[in-house]
Amino acid sequence: MESERYRRGWEKLKEVDGHAGEKVIESLKDIAPDLGRYTIEFPFGDIYSRPGLDLRSREIAVVAALTALGNAAPQLRVHIHGALNVGVTREEVVEIITMMAVYAGFPAALNGIAAAKEVFSERDRDGKS
Numbered sequence: 001m002e003s004e005r006y007r008r009g010w011e012k013l014k015e016v017d018g019h020a021g022e023k024v025i026e027s028l029k030d031i032a033p034d035l036g037r038y039t040i041e042f043p044f045g046d047i048y049s050r051p052g053l054d055l056r057s058r059e060i061a062v063v064a065a066l067t068a069l070g071n072a073a074p075q076l077r078v079h080i081h082g083a084l085n086v087g088v089t090r091e092e093v094v095e096i097i098t099m100m101a102v103y104a105g106f107p108a109a110l111n112g113i114a115a116a117k118e119v120f121s122e123r124d125r126d127g128k129s
Contacts, residue, residue, distance in 0.1 A: 006037065009045025016048065016055055016082040024078060059083035060096055067097050067112035068104035076112060080119040084129070090120055 002010075013021045028036035048058060059082050066076040080093055088096075093116050101109035123129065 003041070005041045005045040007045075008049050009040040009043070012044040012048045013040055016044070016059065016086060017078055018081070018085055020078045020081045055086040056083075056088055059086050059088055060092070063088075063093060063096050063112075064100055067100040067108055070104060070108035070111060073111060073115050076115045077119050080116055081123070084119070084123065090116075090129075 013025070017024075025036045025040065028039075048055070053061075059079060062079045063076065063083050066072045066079055083093055084090070094113065097109055097112035097116060100112060
């Protein structure tokens with residue numbers, strides 16, 4: 001039986017990441033279903049659902065953090081989609097990633113820009129802004 005936390009997280013995941021987020025969770029079902037459930041319950045059911053920041057602000061923070069990590073390109077691509085889904089512009093995504101060159105270094109920023117370029121191309125192919 002699904003908990004309220006899970007239901008709240010699933011709705012928030014769909015709101016932010018749409019199909020991309022659903023694909024991530026689906027990819028875990030055969031190997032790590034608990035990890036998928038944890039991903040829905042904690043980040044989206046608990047953290048993303050908190051008051052205090054709107055989804056746009058949260059996604060700006062996540063794009064910056066994942067860029068700074070420098071080793072999370074798949075997650076960065078999902079969250080660039082998420083940022084665009086909640087109102088961050090492409091120009092703002094590029095600016096957020098460029099700013100990370102100061103704090104995380106040029107390699108991390110260059111990798112982030114490469115991820116953004118992939119996302120923008122994919123969205124152009126799919127007719128999304």
